[in-house]
Amino acid sequence: MAKARFCAFGLAIALLAIASSCSRTRDANSLKITGSDTMVNLAAAWQERYKDVQPEVRIQVKGGGSGVGIAALCSGRIDIATASRPLKAEEAALAKERTGKEPREFIVGQDALAIFVHLSNPLESITIPQLAEIYGEGGRITQWGDLDIDHAACDEGEIIRISRQNSSGTYVYFQEAVLGKGREYKQGATSQSGSSDVVTLISNTPCAIGYSGMGYRSDAVKMLRVAKQEGQSAIEPSKATTLDGSYPISRPLFLYTLGEPEGRVKEFIEWVQSRTGQQVVERLGYVPLKENHGSG
Numbered sequence: 621m622a623k624a625r626f627c628a629f630g631l632a633i634a635l636l637a638i639a640s641s642c643s644r645t646r647d648a649n650s651l652k653i654t655g656s657d658t659m660v661n662l663a664a665a666w667q668e669r670y671k672d673v674q675p676e677v678r679i680q681v682k683g684g685g686s687g688v689g690i691a692a693l694c695s696g697r698i699d700i701a702t703a704s705r706p707l708k709a710e711e712a713a714l715a716k717e718r719t720g721k722e723p724r725e726f727i728v729g730q731d732a733l734a735i736f737v738h739l740s741n742p743l744e745s746i747t748i749p750q751l752a753e754i755y756g757e758g759g760r761i762t763q764w765g766d767l768d769i770d771h772a773a774c775d776e777g778e779i780i781r782i783s784r785q786n787s788s789g790t791y792v793y794f795q796e797a798v799l800g801k802g803r804e805y806k807q808g809a810t811s812q813s814g815s816s817d818v819v820t821l822i823s824n825t826p827c828a829i830g831y832s833g834m835g836y837r838s839d840a841v842k843m844l845r846v847a848k849q850e851g852q853s854a855i856e857p858s859k860a861t862t863l864d865g866s867y868p869i870s871r872p873l874f875l876y877t878l879g880e881p882e883g884r885v886k887e888f889i890e891w892v893q894s895r896t897g898q899q900v901v902e903r904l905g906y907v908p909l910k911e912n913h914g915s916g
Contacts, residue, residue, distance in 0.1 A: 652700070654702070657685055
């Protein structure tokens, strides 16, 4: 009798384990998308527009930063990672080790990294070397007067640096494109977890400067023109200057999957890269893929 009860107990445990495993099986009509805060508004807009195309597909969108999304993808916890920077070699190797699949990359648009200051700031343009001296380790520019401007609304004149958290693809891209290879950030910046948070904080901080995606421009802040070097023309970030390459700090936007996408994942990515999906990119202030530019 005891043996029978033991066997029955063992069978019950086994059935519970099977049920638990089944509950973790991903719904074929759901997509989990996580990653770039630069792209979170864009991904949410895709989510809403895709309901008109495939109303039965449930899409869950989360931010957290490109690094967060890529880590979740490497562990097989999501279907698609959004990223505002390319996947690193070590991340691809980790994904292969953990899941047996190699990540697949899809470019779904472009974004200009804009430099924002408070509306009261008289500055109109800035150079890449000046930005490097403001944000980079050992940088010599610490006061607005160092840029030869009189910022009357900033009483003490100190530049307040607004940055992104280090899991952000924007943080990584700015470090590589502006500070230069091997140069670290100067300590003491105020880090924000989201792109919109950067712009909001600058709008309320007269002494501040910060960087965020062009798609987060607002009437509450000023967007500076940027020159690659001293003496060169300062270029305003726009769709046109991003497409023609004249704006010096622009970048592609990515989706990543584990292996070649199939089923609902494949259908969604194809839609994102289609004319309709790219209209969403353009409507939100990003730059669509070249073949779709101007399509709506």
